[in-house]
Amino acid sequence: MMRIEKAKRIEQIPPYLFAEIDKKKEEMRERGMDIIDLGIGDPDLPTPRPIIERVKIAVEDPKNHRYPSYEGMIEFRRAAAQWFERRFGVTLDPGTEVLALIGSKEGIAHIPLAFVNPGDYVLVPSPGYPVYRVATLFAGGLPYFLPLRKENGFLPNLSEIPEDVAKKAKLLFINYPNNPTSAIADRPFFERVIAFAHHHQIIVCHDAAYSEVAFDGYRPISFLEVEGAKEIGVEFHSLSKTFNMTGWRIGFAVGCPQVLSVLGRVKTNVDSGVFQAVQEAGTVALHHFKTPIPEIIQTYERRRDVMVKGLREIGLEVDQPRATFYLWIRIPRGYTSAQFATLLLEQVGVVTTPGNGFGEAGEGYIRMALTVDEGRLKEAIERLKRIKF
Numbered sequence: 001m002m003r004i005e006k007a008k009r010i011e012q013i014p015p016y017l018f019a020e021i022d023k024k025k026e027e028m029r030e031r032g033m034d035i036i037d038l039g040i041g042d043p044d045l046p047t048p049r050p051i052i053e054r055v056k057i058a059v060e061d062p063k064n065h066r067y068p069s070y071e072g073m074i075e076f077r078r079a080a081a082q083w084f085e086r087r088f089g090v091t092l093d094p095g096t097e098v099l100a101l102i103g104s105k106e107g108i109a110h111i112p113l114a115f116v117n118p119g120d121y122v123l124v125p126s127p128g129y130p131v132y133r134v135a136t137l138f139a140g141g142l143p144y145f146l147p148l149r150k151e152n153g154f155l156p157n158l159s160e161i162p163e164d165v166a167k168k169a170k171l172l173f174i175n176y177p178n179n180p181t182s183a184i185a186d187r188p189f190f191e192r193v194i195a196f197a198h199h200h201q202i203i204v205c206h207d208a209a210y211s212e213v214a215f216d217g218y219r220p221i222s223f224l225e226v227e228g229a230k231e232i233g234v235e236f237h238s239l240s241k242t243f244n245m246t247g248w249r250i251g252f253a254v255g256c257p258q259v260l261s262v263l264g265r266v267k268t269n270v271d272s273g274v275f276q277a278v279q280e281a282g283t284v285a286l287h288h289f290k291t292p293i294p295e296i297i298q299t300y301e302r303r304r305d306v307m308v309k310g311l312r313e314i315g316l317e318v319d320q321p322r323a324t325f326y327l328w329i330r331i332p333r334g335y336t337s338a339q340f341a342t343l344l345l346e347q348v349g350v351v352t353t354p355g356n357g358f359g360e361a362g363e364g365y366i367r368m369a370l371t372v373d374e375g376r377l378k379e380a381i382e383r384l385k386r387i388k389f
């Protein structure tokens with residue numbers, strides 16, 4: 001028998017912290033337990049009609065059956081630039097300052113390959129979207145974790161980063177509105193990031209996947225609205241959450257043309273771009289809708305209100321999010337995140353994500369995703385009331 005040996009880069013990926021929960025979830029399902037899954041941040045609502053109608057037509061067109069260009073169709077990039085101008089008041093050159101992505105995850109996962117040499121640091125928020133850390137490791141880089149603490153509004157404190165780390169850092173990942181904490185960033189924070197990045201010559205990668213999931217009239221700003229951002233950074237955008245298109249795999253990166261061109265070099269060698277029919281549908285989405293789309297936002301807002309009220313009644317500590325469809329919930333004393341998530345699953349069949357799965361600094365929290373309907377959320381609250389903790 002041949003011995004199948006994994007590469008070191010695979011071996012070094014931190015253990016999959018949700019494996020235990022996944023196994024339990026399956027066991028309970030098999031036993032006939034009705035599971036309410038608040039674990040996965042994947043919208044349950046359908047993609048809006050006009051987008052679906054467009055892809056049906058676009059699929060029929062033989063010119064779309066061929067390899068797309070890796071950087072995206074100019075029509076799609078133009079639509080992204082025009083949306084950006086309308087939404088954020090930032091002018092972008094669709095030829096050099098917009099790059100189509102197979103979902104923002106693809107760009108985030110590839111950007112360290114473009115800039116990180118083995119041994120270089122990458123500044124990664126903790127807790128954070130796990131791809132920043134893993135993509136850094138795949139490129140041979142060293143993630144340096146920036147703790148996001150409640151007392152600091154879940155923003156990293158850049159002045160805590162040691163000088164020698166900052167000197168050897170190539171990339172800084174930030175993400176607002178934030179997964180998993182649902183925190184938001186203001187302009188002064190972005191100004192501090194830009195000053196820091198200029199000073200240390202670090203490329204900023206701002207993940208804005210949730211820019212269009214915001215409540216109570218709040219409209220997140222783009223990092224690129226801030227003076228000096230385009231010289232040192234890129235921003236990742238996604239159609240996934242904005243238009244309920246997670247399965248379609250389409251997003252884009254905008255910003256510094258030199259950075260996008262090197263990311264594009266990686267892409268030319270590993271993928272062949274986004275299916276053009278999907279790009280045509282994405283173009284319609286960006287032209288047709290004023291974002292955030294009110295119906296989508298109202299649905300999450302109602303769910304948020306039900307859940308935050310219910311959780312507080314139970315005695316759990318949770319901030320009312322102004323953006324994202326996540327709730328970041330402090331766990332009661334005497335439990336670890338994993339123990340508490342396991343308790344909720346075993347006792348009442350409610351799946352949540354333990355905070356430490358997003359990085360060590362996420363310990364002490366669990367995350368709930370508001371991606372099930374209001375009735376089920378109410379049911380989840382009723383069930384949680386039955387637990388003594």
Ligand SMILES: Cc1ncc(COP(=O)(O)O)c(C=O)c1O
Pocket residue numbers: 041102103104105106129175178179207209237238239240246250251
């Ligand atoms: C913070 C963050 N960034 C990026 C993504 C990736 O989104 P997509 O690849 O669908 O654009 C996600 C998905 O959950 C996310 O939570």
